Amino acid sequence: MSRPVSAAQWEAYLDEALPPEEMAAVEDALRRRPELAEALAEINGRRDAGIYSLGGIWRQTRLTCPTRDQLGSYLLGALPEGFCSYIRFHIQTVGCRYCAANVEDLRRAGRDTEATTEARRRKFFRSSAGLIKRY
Amino acid sequence: MGQSPSTDAILIQRIRAGETDAWNDLIKQFEGRLLAYVFARLRSQSASEDVVQETFVGFLTSLPNYDLSRPLESYLFSIAAHKLTDHLRREGRRPTVPLVSNKDSQGTWDVAGRQRAASSVMRSGERRNLEIEALSQALRQQIEAWRSQGEWTKIQCMELLFVRGTSNKQVAADLGLTEQQVANFKFDFLAKIRKSVRHQKLPRDVFPELHESS
Numbered sequence: 402m403s404r405p406v407s408a409a410q411w412e413a414y415l416d417e418a419l420p421p422e423e424m425a426a427v428e429d430a431l432r433r434r435p436e437l438a439e440a441l442a443e444i445n446g447r448r449d450a451g452i453y454s455l456g457g458i459w460r461q462t463r464l465t466c467p468t469r470d471q472l473g474s475y476l477l478g479a480l481p482e483g484f485c486s487y488i489r490f491h492i493q494t495v496g497c498r499y500c501a502a503n504v505e506d507l508r509r510a511g512r513d514t515e516a517t518t519e520a521r522r523r524k525f526f527r528s529s530a531g532l533i534k535r536y
Numbered sequence: 537m538g539q540s541p542s543t544d545a546i547l548i549q550r551i552r553a554g555e556t557d558a559w560n561d562l563i564k565q566f567e568g569r570l571l572a573y574v575f576a577r578l579r580s581q582s583a584s585e586d587v588v589q590e591t592f593v594g595f596l597t598s599l600p601n602y603d604l605s606r607p608l609e610s611y612l613f614s615i616a617a618h619k620l621t622d623h624l625r626r627e628g629r630r631p632t633v634p635l636v637s638n639k640d641s642q643g644t645w646d647v648a649g650r651q652r653a654a655s656s657v658m659r660s661g662e663r664r665n666l667e668i669e670a671l672s673q674a675l676r677q678q679i680e681a682w683r684s685q686g687e688w689t690k691i692q693c694m695e696l697l698f699v700r701g702t703s704n705k706q707v708a709a710d711l712g713l714t715e716q717q718v719a720n721f722k723f724d725f726l727a728k729i730r731k732s733v734r735h736q737k738l739p740r741d742v743f744p745e746l747h748e749s750s
């Protein structure tokens with residue numbers, strides 16, 4: 402990361418919400434400078450005390466995340482230019498991990514073979530279905 | 537942000553009723569995006585699949601407590617984030633962060649120039665959720681207004697300032713604006729949100745950023 406880490410980015414780090422390369426850079430900084438963990442502990446404390454950061458609420462409630470359908474239309478180039486350019490900004494500049502994952506999944510849907518996907522889903526189902534019960 | 541909460545709620549109610557087909561549907565619908573989220577960090581297919589598997593197990597374990605008003609996709613991502621963090625800690629990649637600061641044995645925090653004790657803003661989880669909902673509603677209203685007017689630059693400006701924590705100067709450079717324009721957008725935005733928060737009679741001290749100078 403060329404720019405210094407902002408308080409908003411520290412907070413996003415705690416939520417595993419920064420882009421992967423920034424997460425790795427923060428982890429590297431924490432290993433080299435253990436005193437930085439103190440700053441993170443303070444952010445944890447503020448959150449536990451119920452003091453909100455506007456950016457944290459914006460990110461956690463996903464105020465500006467496009468819907469999955471809109472992301473699909475974005476990939477097809479079927480959105481108006483203004484919105485299209487905003488989505489690009491949201492994913493690439495803001496680095497929204499959740500939207501990036503959705504876009505990657507939509508792209509991959511056309512690449513993975515059906516057999517691979519089905520085998521994976523069956524594995525997930527078999528390892529968890531035993532926990533289903535009536536509530 | 538995934539499907540509308542009502543569609544999610546129907547799926548969850550079917551799973552709560554013990555329908556394994558509904559569980560299969562949920563896996564089919566969400567495993568790909570969860571896998572992409574985890575894989576972006578781990579870059580290992582088998583390790584990522586293990587984390588997603590733990591996410592689904594974690595979801596079923598927490599199902600009795602799941603709040604149907606919460607968007608399902610966000611809830612699943614938050615479980616995946618926890619499982620991913622645990623995995624990275626086990627691998628020694630993610631340093632452990634203490635839950636509380638050691639700076640002050642009383643557990644107090646300095647907040648935006650005001651000397652306040654954490655206990656003075658300790659509130660019930662329910663109260664906190666109401667406050668978060670009220671603020672996000674105020675933010676959503678303003679964002680929707682800009683969106684409908686095609687004011688994308690203003691949204692980008694606020695997102696960089698608050699979500700990324702980028703400085704006014706850098707935001708101006710990134711978006712091709714003057715610093716004065718950025719300051720004006722921020723001032724107007726905060727004034728509108730403050731007004732909405734006041735209107736809803738929410739405590740001023742739980743949103744310190746709203747009262748800082750731009």
